[in-house]
Amino acid sequence: MTTYRFEASLYLWESTQAAWVFTDLPFDVADEIEDAQTGPRRGFGAVRVEVAVGATTWRTSIFPSKERRTFILPVKRAVLDAEGLAPGASATFALTTVG
Numbered sequence: 001m002t003t004y005r006f007e008a009s010l011y012l013w014e015s016t017q018a019a020w021v022f023t024d025l026p027f028d029v030a031d032e033i034e035d036a037q038t039g040p041r042r043g044f045g046a047v048r049v050e051v052a053v054g055a056t057t058w059r060t061s062i063f064p065s066k067e068r069r070t071f072i073l074p075v076k077r078a079v080l081d082a083e084g085l086a087p088g089a090s091a092t093f094a095l096t097t098v099g
Contacts, residue, residue, distance in 0.1 A: 002036070004029045004097040010075060012087040015033040021087055022072045025062065025095070030070040033097060035061070047071065053091050059098065072089060092099040 008023040025033070033047060046061035056079050062071040073095070075085070085091055 001096050004032070004096050005092065007090055007092045008073075009090045010080075010085060010087050013065070016082075021075045021077075022074060023044070023091070023093070024068055025039065025073060026070045027070055033071065034064075036097070042072055049073075050096045050098050053079060053085070056082045063093075075098040 004025075006026050006029055008026065010021050010023050011070065013020050013022055029059070040062070045064045048056065048059070048061050050059050051073065052076075057075060058079060060074055062073050064070075065072045073093070079085060
């Protein structure tokens with residue numbers, strides 16, 4: 001397992017059903033994760049990860065985005081609330097791929 005540390009900005013993505021907050025992985029981190037993947041992937045090309053921001057850690061998946069040309073990381077409302085974050089804010093993430 002490799003841990004990647006990076007700073008990234010949060011952004012809001014809205015659909016007709018809900019609003020989600022995401023951040024984009026830096027291209028070099030996304031390339032390393034893509035190159036390290038072997039075997040079949042989860043649905044939608046997802047990769048399981050554990051993420052830490054501030055004092056909060058959670059497990060989720062990152063998803064490839066053709067539009068943004070990188071993996072996107074969803075950030076839960078509970079994480080935003082716990083860390084005082086909102087769309088437009090920048091945060092430091094520690095992301096570890098999970099088998």
